[in-house]
Amino acid sequence: MRAVLTVIGKDMVGILAGVSGICAETGVNVMEVTQSILQDMFAMIMLVDISDSNVPFDELSARLAKYGDDNALSIRIMHEDIFNSMHRI
Amino acid sequence: MLNTKDILETIRMIQDENLDIRTITMGISLLDCSRSDASAACDAIYDKICRYAEKLVSTGEDIEREYGIPIINKRIAVTPIAMIAAACPGADTVRYAHALDRAAETVGVNFVGGYSALVHKGFGPGDYALIQSIPEALATTKKVCSSVNVGSTKAGINMDAVQMMGRVIRECAEKTVDDSYFGAAKLVVFCNAPEDNPFMAGAFHGAGEADCVINVGVSGPGVVRAALEKVPDGDITEVADMIKKTAFKITRMGQLVAKEASKRLCVPFGIVDLSLAPTPAVGDSVAHILEEMGLERCGAHGTTACLALLNDAVKKGGVMASSHVGGLSGAFIPVSEDAGMIEAARCGALSIEKLEAMTAVCSVGLDMICVPGDTSAEILSAILADEAAIGMVNSKTTAIRLIPAIGKKEGDEVEFGGLFGSGPVMSVNRYSPAKFISRGGRIPAPMQSLKN
Known part of the structure; x- marks a missing residue:
């Protein structure tokens, strides 16, 4: 299953490293990354493959959310299809 | 890859603008639960709902987590109970409401709709008794919702039913005064009621529907x-x-x-x-x-x-x-x-x-x-x-x-x-x-x- 991982918050050093570190630990393969900074607000979007993840989806989601809470970032991971269905015909 | 703007738009809709799936409603036919003995019918209703909807709530929660979209309610709609109760004239119809309530509690859904009667052209067997029992049924259950269809474009309006429903609405409120008149909030009276409506309190599973379906609001x-x-x-x-x-x-x-x-x-x-x-x-x-x-x-x-x-x-x-x-x-x-x-x-x-x-x-x-x-x-x-x-x-x-x-x-x-x-x-x-x-x-x- 492919999922979209979004990180939104104030820009700071190490966000990409921190999030991709969690992906590496949990066996989540990062397929694409885009990031942009608009007036100090950092928005990173990763397309990830979680088919070979070594933790259940709930745990992955909770670990990312905790990292987000600790660093004042909003981190979400959602099934790719929700975006495909809403924005593509 | 998906456009960043589109992804952020979806997230903003969910996070800031209250976008959600209001309900996943499982419609279940109870036509095969009709028995000439009310106890046997209530057992059959309870068993069928529990069997069909066993995984409804957990599946809804799984989808909610994986897709990141809130699903507020998981509900059940059943065949209008008047049709099932018609098989045992004289039985206390409220027992069917209690069976529905127990089943809803067991499977963990928010509401079960279908304590209903369709009387737009006239009262069939079971309809009259069910309508009379609505205030008691709604006052003594937590999750049961009721609806009555009193008119349609094809049939006109059954004014005997309209007259009766004014009294029933009042009684529903009178019996639940201590609970903010909540009985009346669980009763909808329709004209042209849809048979596949997933929203409460008016959801029921029409007679023309399949054995079991999933409807989403x-x-x-x-x-x-x-x-x-x-x-x-x-x-x-x-x-x-x-x-x-x-x-x-x-x-x-x-x-x-x-x-x-x-x-x-x-x-x-x-x-x-x-x-x-x-x-x-x-x-x-x-x-x-x-x-x-x-x-x-x-x-x-x-x-x-x-x-x-x-x-x-x-x-x-x-x-x-x-x-x-x-x-x-x-x-x-x-x-x-x-x-x-x-x-x-x-x-x-x-x-x-x-x-x-x-x-x-x-x-x-x-x-x-x-x-x-x-x-x-x-x-x-x-x-x-x-x-x-x-x-x-x-x-x-x-x-x-x-x-x-x-x-x-x-x-x-x-x-x-x-x-x-x-x-x-x-x-x-x-x-x-x-x-x-x-x-x-x-x-x-x-x-x-x-x-x-």
């Missing part, structure tokens, strides 16, 4: 209002286009969730109900959409036109986004469940008469409206007759869900809590319709019924 008034903020000075055509585009996106998400739930539960997908269902939360109001179009307050002159536009645009946008559309599909205007409606009713901008006009152009009827506690059963019946007439003549669903606030008068407040919200007691016209209501009989079906 979407929501998202907050998303539509936020989208309209982007065209502050656009003309009305631009407003309609913006609503259509937004409704399309919302419905696509509903379709995705419905298909996924259907696949995981191995149950056929029924319909997506394209409704804008408000909640009392700030930013989740249909009234605020109308105000965003340029009304100082919902209820002002122009409200009916704005609502007609909204209702039509929601359907046009949504219909291409889903393979099967059904249920009520349109904009809901429940007063106590909509922050903007509550404000408008409190300040006097919105009256029952204006709400009645609005129901001619939107998807439901006079919904979640508190009326003074001394409103007579005849007046309640007459309000129902008016509403049913609008539905009958316009070939659309209309309904009433009125709450006679026993012991309270106009201007007092009633607090229901949760999604049911709160609201002021609204004034009703006091001139008596008693003679008209006491006549009974049937309003003949209108010319519109002769389409063959």
Whole structure:
């Protein structure tokens, strides 16, 4: 299953490293990354493959959310299809 | 890869604009649970619901987590119980309500709908007893919802049933005075009731439906209002286009969730109900959409036109986004469940008469409206007759869900809590319709019924 991982918050050093570190630990393969900074607000979007993840989806989601809470970032991971269905015909 | 702007738009809709799936409703036929012994029938009903809906709640929660979209309610709709109860005349019908309540508790759903009777042309076996038992059934159960269909475009309006329902509505409130008259909030009286509606309190599983189906109701008034903020000075055509585009996106998400739930539960997908269902939360109001179009307050002159536009645009946008559309599909205007409606009713901008006009152009009827506690059963019946007439003549669903606030008068407040919200007691016209209501009989079906 492919999922979209979004990180939104104030820009700071190490966000990409921190999030991709969690992906590496949990066996989540990062397929694409885009990031942009608009007036100090950092928005990173990763397309990830979680088919070979070594933790259940709930745990992955909770670990990312905790990292987000600790660093004042909003981190979400959602099934790719929700975006495909809403924005593509 | 997906466009960053699109991804952030979806996240903003969910995070800031209250976008959610309002309900996944499993429709279950109970026709094979009919027994000549009421105890055996109740056991069969309990067993079948528990067997079919065992994984409904957990599957809904799994989808919620994986897709990151809140699914507020998981519900069950069943075959109108009057049809099942008809097999054992003389039995206490309330027992069926208790069986439904127990089953709902066991599988963990929020509500079960279908303590219902369809009497638009006349009373069949079981109908009369079930309708009489509604106040007791709703007062002694937590999760059971009830509905009665008293009219249709094809059949006309059963005025005997209309007369009876005025009394039943009052009794529902009287029996639940200590619980904010909640019995009356779980009862809907329809004209042209849809058989696949996933929304409570009016959901039931029609006799023409499959054994089991999954129906999904979407929501998202907050998303539509936020989208309209982007065209502050656009003309009305631009407003309609913006609503259509937004409704399309919302419905696509509903379709995705419905298909996924259907696949995981191995149950056929029924319909997506394209409704804008408000909640009392700030930013989740249909009234605020109308105000965003340029009304100082919902209820002002122009409200009916704005609502007609909204209702039509929601359907046009949504219909291409889903393979099967059904249920009520349109904009809901429940007063106590909509922050903007509550404000408008409190300040006097919105009256029952204006709400009645609005129901001619939107998807439901006079919904979640508190009326003074001394409103007579005849007046309640007459309000129902008016509403049913609008539905009958316009070939659309209309309904009433009125709450006679026993012991309270106009201007007092009633607090229901949760999604049911709160609201002021609204004034009703006091001139008596008693003679008209006491006549009974049937309003003949209108010319519109002769389409063959």
